[in-house]
Amino acid sequence: MARNRYDMDEVLEDSFDVGQLKRLAHYISPYKHKMTGVIILMLTASGLTMMVPIFFQRIMDIYIPARDMRGIVITGLLTLAVACYSAVAMRFKIKTMSVIGQNIIHAIRTDIFNHLQELPFSYYDDRPHGKIQVRVVNYVNSLSDLLSNGIVNTITDLCNLLFIILFMLFCDVRLTLVCLCGLPLLAAVVVFIKRKQRRAWQIQSNKQSNLNAYIAESINGIRVTQSFVRENENTDIFNNLSGSYRKAWMRAVTFNFIMGPSVDMISCITTSFLYVLGIRWILAPDATLTVGVLVAFTAYVSRFWAPINTLAGFYNSLLTAISYLERIFETIDEPVLVKDAEGAVEMPPIKGEVEFRDVCFSYEEGRRILDHISFTAAPGVTYAFVGPTGAGKTTIVNLISRFYNVDSGQILIDGTDIAGVTIRSLRTQMGVMMQDSFIFSGTIMDNIRYGNREATDEQVIAAAKTVCAHEFISQMENGYYTEVNERGSRLSAGQRQLISFARALLADPRILILDEATSSIDTETELLLQKGLNELLKGRTSFIIAHRLSTIQNADCIMYIDKGGILERGTHEELLSQKGAYYELYMSQYDFLA
Ligand SMILES: Nc1ncnc2c1ncn2[C@@H]1O[C@H](COP(=O)(O)OP(=O)(O)OP(=O)(O)O)[C@@H](O)[C@H]1O
Numbered sequence: 001m002a003r004n005r006y007d008m009d010e011v012l013e014d015s016f017d018v019g020q021l022k023r024l025a026h027y028i029s030p031y032k033h034k035m036t037g038v039i040i041l042m043l044t045a046s047g048l049t050m051m052v053p054i055f056f057q058r059i060m061d062i063y064i065p066a067r068d069m070r071g072i073v074i075t076g077l078l079t080l081a082v083a084c085y086s087a088v089a090m091r092f093k094i095k096t097m098s099v100i101g102q103n104i105i106h107a108i109r110t111d112i113f114n115h116l117q118e119l120p121f122s123y124y125d126d127r128p129h130g131k132i133q134v135r136v137v138n139y140v141n142s143l144s145d146l147l148s149n150g151i152v153n154t155i156t157d158l159c160n161l162l163f164i165i166l167f168m169l170f171c172d173v174r175l176t177l178v179c180l181c182g183l184p185l186l187a188a189v190v191v192f193i194k195r196k197q198r199r200a201w202q203i204q205s206n207k208q209s210n211l212n213a214y215i216a217e218s219i220n221g222i223r224v225t226q227s228f229v230r231e232n233e234n235t236d237i238f239n240n241l242s243g244s245y246r247k248a249w250m251r252a253v254t255f256n257f258i259m260g261p262s263v264d265m266i267s268c269i270t271t272s273f274l275y276v277l278g279i280r281w282i283l284a285p286d287a288t289l290t291v292g293v294l295v296a297f298t299a300y301v302s303r304f305w306a307p308i309n310t311l312a313g314f315y316n317s318l319l320t321a322i323s324y325l326e327r328i329f330e331t332i333d334e335p336v337l338v339k340d341a342e343g344a345v346e347m348p349p350i351k352g353e354v355e356f357r358d359v360c361f362s363y364e365e366g367r368r369i370l371d372h373i374s375f376t377a378a379p380g381v382t383y384a385f386v387g388p389t390g391a392g393k394t395t396i397v398n399l400i401s402r403f404y405n406v407d408s409g410q411i412l413i414d415g416t417d418i419a420g421v422t423i424r425s426l427r428t429q430m431g432v433m434m435q436d437s438f439i440f441s442g443t444i445m446d447n448i449r450y451g452n453r454e455a456t457d458e459q460v461i462a463a464a465k466t467v468c469a470h471e472f473i474s475q476m477e478n479g480y481y482t483e484v485n486e487r488g489s490r491l492s493a494g495q496r497q498l499i500s501f502a503r504a505l506l507a508d509p510r511i512l513i514l515d516e517a518t519s520s521i522d523t524e525t526e527l528l529l530q531k532g533l534n535e536l537l538k539g540r541t542s543f544i545i546a547h548r549l550s551t552i553q554n555a556d557c558i559m560y561i562d563k564g565g566i567l568e569r570g571t572h573e574e575l576l577s578q579k580g581a582y583y584e585l586y587m588s589q590y591d592f593l594a
């Protein structure tokens with residue numbers, strides 16, 4: 001898929017796959033007994049309510065002419081009992097269905113989140129994170145109405161409709177037929193707007209997604225925005241996106257608004273016909289209709305249109321929900337490209353030999369980043385990667401943890417192809433410190449312990465001491481229990497690096513990967529850190545990436561990476577004596593410092 005951006009609409013599905021609704025049914029099925037109970041309760045309530053017009057008809061046609069006070073009082077009390085029963089049933093429905101609706105939403109949201117955690121880096125590389133968030137939060141929320149009220153209301157309304165038609169037929173067949181004439185008209189309206197309405201809601205969801213993507217991006221980039229005084233331009237972009245969203249929403253609801261008035265209009269027309277014909281039949285010489293029957297019937301007519309009106313509302317919310325459901329299930333169905341192969345085995349305890357065997361890799365088709373890379377790192381040695389920006393150093397180390405699949409070739413650890421082992425068993429034996437390490441909200445202790453949940457406080461402190469982070473942490477107001485916020489914005493860049501460094505060490509890995517681990521740390525601290533590390537790195541294979549050559553001079557092997565290949569390899573001295581690219585780089589840094 002091409003990379004998506006905040007100003008790029010996602011691809012719209014052409015026709016709706018009914019399978020999506022079946023999948024929704026899968027989430028609903030654990031609650032089917034409760035929902036059936038609610039439906040039965042609602043149906044008995046509406047069945048009883050439907051008796052009320054008959055009670056009135058009896059009062060008018062029988063008890064009043066016969067001046068039967070007892071009959072009138074008993075019928076009145078029955079009406080009251082029916083009203084109370086309906087009220088209790090309605091309250092029970094609202095409460096139960098709200099809980100069920102929220103439970104289903106929780107289950108769907110959990111499934112998306114769990115799936116998102118498994119999706120590979122490439123998924124996140126390809127789209128704005130705001131577009132992912134909107135699916136987990138807003139789209140799932142938008143199903144709330146459909147799930148809590150829509151489904152039960154629809155089933156009860158459909159049954160009600162059937163009941164009412166039966167009662168209407170019982171009252172008068174001719175009047176019922178007049179009333180039913182309105183339904184084909186309504187069906188014509190539905191058919192006429194269906195496609196446009198679906199498309200309008202799809203577009204609306206896209207615009208909402210774009211807007212969310214831009215908001216998320218703006219918040220993440222707020223410091224740069226403010227330092228380059230870009231607020232006005234950003235506001236313009238925001239207004240544009242928000243305007244598009246508003247327009248799309250207005251257009252979509254316009255279609256929804258067609259349904260309600262259409263039902264009202266059709267009901268008005270049929271009811272007028274009903275009165276005209278009804279009065280004619282009452283006034284006809286052979287009086288084929290009584291006033292009581294017409295009054296009772298007109299009471300049913302209003303009840304006949306009420307469920308149709310809610311069904312029309314349900315139809316609207318179904319179309320709206322479908323545009324969200326598509327996106328929700330699309331996320332859940334997103335293939336996990338980096339996953340355990342069939343029959344994957346546990347990675348045995350790693351000794352530390354890492355071999356790249358003719359590895360080719362590209363992030364995007366047609367743009368090769370690593371071109372037939374081969375090298376073997378012996379256990380326990382320190383390998384360093386240097387080279388120009390964008391050469392592929394981070395890419396190489398990302399492949400060792402299998403964050404991406406290679407295009408061709410193999411990566412072997414202790415002779416085992418990492419493509420054939422479980423990802424969990426592989427990654428738990430590695431300590432990775434990424435170039436853009438992340439600090440999570442929580443205490444510093446929690447952040448370091450991220451590397452190994454089982455580590456004791458003492459082990460955390462020991463790791464911090466090794467990377468020379470202990471001193472600054474101890475000076476913070478609550479030491480290791482000082483709260484830091486997401487991305488660690490209250491820490492300096494070097495402090496963030498040290499915490500991430502300690503986190504990588506705490507995993508007690510056999511293979512340690514440090515990508516620009518000390519680039520923001522002053523040279524004095526780095527020197528101290530190196531001393532502590534030398535002891536610790538013994539027996540572990542480590543891959544260190546650094547632009548500052550002083551950091552990696554002591555590595556057992558230095559590889560100079562450029563244009564997707566290994567240009568030079570050897571020890572610091574060997575490479576210097578070659579007087580090649582490494583030598584040039586070294587001299588430029590030396591000159592720079594001199
Ligand atoms: N997620 C990605 N999607 C597409 N291309 C990428 C991605 N990450 C990196 N690249 C491209 O791959 C190439 C190698 O990137 P890499 O991050 O490995 O470089 P690097 O050697 O680590 O550079 P630096 O020293 O700046 O960290 C670059 O040209 C970059 O544009």
Ligand SMILES: [Mg+2]
Pocket residue numbers: 393394395435515
């Ligand atoms: Mg890099």
